[in-house]
Amino acid sequence: MIKNTNNKELRKTNHFVSKSYLKNWCGDDNKLYTYNTLVWNTKVPLWKKYSPSAVAYHSHLYTRLGNKGLDDAIERWFADDFESPAQRAIDRALKGSKLSRDDWNKLIRFVALHDARSPARLITHLENMPQDLSEILEDIAKEIQHPKFINSEPTNHGGIERHNPLPVKIIPVKENNETFLKIESYVGRSTWLYNLKYILTNTIKVLHKHRWTIVHPYKGMKWFTSDNPIVRLNFINFDKYDLKGGWDVKQGNILFPLSPEHLLFTEMGTRPPIKGSCFDKDKTVFIRKIIAENAYRKIFTIEPEPEILKYSPRIINEKLCKAEKNMWDTWHTKNLSMEEKYSNATFIPESDSNPLR
Secondary structure (H helix, E strand, O other), X not given: OOEOOOOOEOOOEEEOOOHHHHHHHOOOOOOEEEEEXXXXXXXXXXXXXXXXXXXXXXXXXXXXXXXXEEEOHHHXXXXXXXXXXXHHHHHHHHHOOOOOHHHHHHHHHHHHHHHHOOHHHHXXXXXXXXXXXXXXXXXXXXXXXXXXXOOOOOOOOOHHHHHOOEEEEEEEEEEOOEEEEEEXXXXXXXXXXXXXXXXXXXXXXXXXXXXXXXXXXXXXXXXXXXXXXXXEEEEEEOOEEEOOOOOOOOOOEEEEEEEOOEEEEEEOOOOOOOOOOEOOHHHHHHHHHHHHHHOOOEEEEOOOOOHHHHHOOOEEOHHHHHHHHHHHHHHHHHHHHHHHHOOOOEEEOOOXXXXXX
């Protein structure tokens, strides 16, 4: 049995969509239907049933190498501070009960978690971060003083902060009797977790100023969800829109299906529909469409939905499937290798300004 630094069993199966949330799409057999947007070949069934524990996870997605060994503090933070507190609020919402301010706050934190930690967001981070990190290291090089940083010990932050700092190696290089500093870091799990921590403790505040509601689909229709369940919509009309919105964009929308009958919704800067309202048929069809378009690799439903094949046609690409499988199969070992390499690095202190935004 693998144990973490607190001598507890290490949580190595890390879900990026909460199991308790996916249960809302389960039938009497406690399973939900799954549609893959990327498949190896045409023989892959369109729909397959899984239990919530068997989908939407990767091994050691949030595990990190800490000072005393492998550490799952991030996974436990997600569970203890975001997922578990939100469960009562979600249950009350699905029952149609009146929600308290505390209930709404917990629902909003649940939204932030599922947006920030999605694989789609991770891939964007890995693609965009190299250029950003290069600029960050240049800024650091201008500010640091040689005697203060060389051979320094990692900063000992309290609480969650000490588990996901940004490691930076500062190496003295002598050339022509002068000493220069070579500064290096890397893009991977550490930078992603560093960024997640900032988003979920600082950026999250903007979500609490919006006015939220819960709406129902048109009669006879249902909401489904995906492995990228938070839809950030910039809307002009049904034919002109994009799904690249932010958390604080005037008249932008954030949508989050809570169950086949419930959708958490806000339009920033405006009064939301009355809680319990039903969208008309055109709006319901459009929202179902963008939920499917926003999916990364999987769509989850309580029953097969033929329209999804039109909204999100399957990509049949064996090469891409192999590449993604290899990425996730080697995710932990590759990141662990880098974390070991930087285990004696200097650490950038936490601040109110996130360098990785």
